[in-house]
Amino acid sequence: MHDTNSPQIGRRGFLGLAAGATALAATSGEVRAASVPTNAKIVIIGAGAGGTALANRLVDRLEGAQITLVDPRKEHLYQPGLTLVAAGLKPADYVVSETTDWLPKGVTLIQEKAAAIDPVAKTVSTEGGQTLSYDFLVVAPGLILDHDAIEGLSLDMVGENGIGALYAGPQYAAATWKAASKFIEEGGHGVFTRPGTEMKCAGAPLKHTFLIDDRLRRAGNRGKAEITYGAHDSALFGVPIVSEKVRMLFLDRDIAPVYQHTVKSIDAGAKRVTFNTAEGTEEMDYDYIHLIPPQRAPEVIRQSGLSWADKWTDQGWVECDMATLQHLRYPEIWALGDVAGVPKGKTAASVKWQVPVVEDQIVSAIAGTEPSETYGGYTSCPMITKIGRAMLVEFDYNNNLVPSFPGIIPPLEELWISWLMKEVALKATYNAMLRGKA
Amino acid sequence: MKDLTFSTLIAVFEEIFGRGLFWAMVIIAAVVTLGYLFVLIRDRAVSWRKFLWAQLSMPVGAVLAVWFVMAMTHSAPSDIGGAVDLIVFLGVAVMGAVGMAILVYTLESLVKPPKTNRES
Numbered sequence: 392m393h394d395t396n397s398p399q400i401g402r403r404g405f406l407g408l409a410a411g412a413t414a415l416a417a418t419s420g421e422v423r424a425a426s427v428p429t430n431a432k433i434v435i436i437g438a439g440a441g442g443t444a445l446a447n448r449l450v451d452r453l454e455g456a457q458i459t460l461v462d463p464r465k466e467h468l469y470q471p472g473l474t475l476v477a478a479g480l481k482p483a484d485y486v487v488s489e490t491t492d493w494l495p496k497g498v499t500l501i502q503e504k505a506a507a508i509d510p511v512a513k514t515v516s517t518e519g520g521q522t523l524s525y526d527f528l529v530v531a532p533g534l535i536l537d538h539d540a541i542e543g544l545s546l547d548m549v550g551e552n553g554i555g556a557l558y559a560g561p562q563y564a565a566a567t568w569k570a571a572s573k574f575i576e577e578g579g580h581g582v583f584t585r586p587g588t589e590m591k592c593a594g595a596p597l598k599h600t601f602l603i604d605d606r607l608r609r610a611g612n613r614g615k616a617e618i619t620y621g622a623h624d625s626a627l628f629g630v631p632i633v634s635e636k637v638r639m640l641f642l643d644r645d646i647a648p649v650y651q652h653t654v655k656s657i658d659a660g661a662k663r664v665t666f667n668t669a670e671g672t673e674e675m676d677y678d679y680i681h682l683i684p685p686q687r688a689p690e691v692i693r694q695s696g697l698s699w700a701d702k703w704t705d706q707g708w709v710e711c712d713m714a715t716l717q718h719l720r721y722p723e724i725w726a727l728g729d730v731a732g733v734p735k736g737k738t739a740a741s742v743k744w745q746v747p748v749v750e751d752q753i754v755s756a757i758a759g760t761e762p763s764e765t766y767g768g769y770t771s772c773p774m775i776t777k778i779g780r781a782m783l784v785e786f787d788y789n790n791n792l793v794p795s796f797p798g799i800i801p802p803l804e805e806l807w808i809s810w811l812m813k814e815v816a817l818k819a820t821y822n823a824m825l826r827g828k829a
Numbered sequence: 830m831k832d833l834t835f836s837t838l839i840a841v842f843e844e845i846f847g848r849g850l851f852w853a854m855v856i857i858a859a860v861v862t863l864g865y866l867f868v869l870i871r872d873r874a875v876s877w878r879k880f881l882w883a884q885l886s887m888p889v890g891a892v893l894a895v896w897f898v899m900a901m902t903h904s905a906p907s908d909i910g911g912a913v914d915l916i917v918f919l920g921v922a923v924m925g926a927v928g929m930a931i932l933v934y935t936l937e938s939l940v941k942p943p944k945t946n947r948e949s
Contacts, residue, residue: 480903777908778903778904779902779903779904779905779907779908780908780910799913800913801911804910804911805910806910806911806913806914807904807908807909807910807914807917807918808911808913808914808917810902810904810908811902811904811917814902814903815841815901815902816841819837819840819841819842819843820837820840820841822840823836823837823840828834828836828837828840829834829837
């Protein structure tokens with residue numbers, strides 16, 4: 392061993408010092424706002440992204456509140472992952488967890504469907520016959536994918552005969568990849584569609600188109616394939632500046648857009664789709680078709696008189712204030728997530744920005760203070776344009792771009808860093824949001 | 830993104846690599862760093878001969894780090910599309926290079942401690 396006159400440090404002593412330093416560093420904690428004491432009864436219909444995140448935050452902010460969630464689904468789905476599953480980039484179980492994994496202690500989960508809401512008597516009845524009274528109600532049940540509205544389609548067809556439908560759930564997203572893989576190998580005519588109704592994540596049909604285009608190129612089969620994208624109106628995306636960018640990318644990728652085309656029916660045997668168009672109907676043969684059905688508020692919302700009477704009358708979204716999400720006729724009810732009748736915001740990123748607003752509204756109502764948070768329509772869409780690149784598109788109600796990293800991550804550039812965010816950082820941020828931490 | 834906290838960052842990294850692999854890598858990185866500090870304090874001098882080998886290993890570390898990140902994220906160098914991408918790419922390479930240099934130096938020092946009687 393070596394020989395010096397200065398004090399010695401052995402391995403063991405050094406490790407002891409290091410352990411002490413680590414322990415010291417780990418003890419710094421977060422300071423939380425003092426919680427508001429209450430015995431309010433809060434019912435949240437839906438334990439998806441919105442309901443779960445809100446429950447976690449309310450538990451921290453309120454002391455003594457009776458918080459009840461009503462949701463029949465045992466599985467929690469990380470829906471932003473479905474596009475990755477349908478492009479063969481992630482397995483189906485990537486998007487699946489348990490509803491109960493995310494709920495805080497001290498809340499009650501009733502695993503039943505909400506059957507009726509009486510906003511005058513302030514009660515919610517479940518399918519199992521329970522009646523819950525509430526002081527505050529948050530409706531966050533998500534939306535209904537109306538696959539039956541596409542004539543000739545049933546979900547058991549997905550994966551066969553060139554039919555894809557990635558919105559329908561993880562197993563269908565995986566089946567979509569099966570059908571798409573065949574198209575990628577054999578080529579032919581790929582038709583990509585979207586519904587005419589409001590829909591969650593309006594970027595997803597575009598992402599699927601871009602990803603399958605890229606898969607064809609990687610397989611060396613792009614020359615054997617023709618791609619058509621059917622837009623429901625006269626734009627490719629609701630935000631004009633983004634729509635123009637997508638139009639240019641489609642031009643670059645040789646993807647042919649057709650406008651004012653919504654799917655009326657399919658003939659799975661003949662592989663033929665019929666579109667409703669501005670002029671009437673139009674038939675198109677396909678080798679692969681991606682279908683996204685019309686989307687509507689759940690029946691319980693529409694039947695309980697919570698929907699707008701003069702807007703989206705075929706879809707039934709909740710009549711609420713754009714900025715506070717509070718119901719316009721029943722002040723003790725808030726809408727959250729997909730079901731809210733607001734112009735934008737059917738994405739998980741929107742939920743992340745909506746949850747603190749509803750939380751603030753409810754806590755302020757209980758504490759008797761003035762709420763200060765508002766929702767400006769923030770929506771984010773990491774628009775994948777190929778495997779390895781995306782555009783981090785963020786916008787608000789007014790179609791303004793609101794980039795999180797201005798000057799560093801330009802929203803309309805195809806970037807690797809934006810892909811990294813979608814592929815690796817988004818789910819982690821989502822999970823943190825569910826726990827009320829982001 | 831609304832706010833980026835330290836716990837969000839940890840959650841992000843757990844997601845990227847999987848919880849087990851991420852924490853294993855953190856522990857390995859911590860052990861190597863501690864080992865490096867240990868040999869520096871123990872030897873009270875930098876051995877330039879060992880440092881030369883450490884420097885020579887840096888390009889290997891850079892390439893390995895880039896390959897690892899690309900493989901983990903279904904990406905390729907051709908996906909670099911802008912200035913910020915290049916910065917991230919080079920950042921990964923630099924971290925790999927520095928990490929490798931520290932690792933090689935530490936291993937060398939632990940395996941062959943200096944013969945202090947004559948050398949210094």
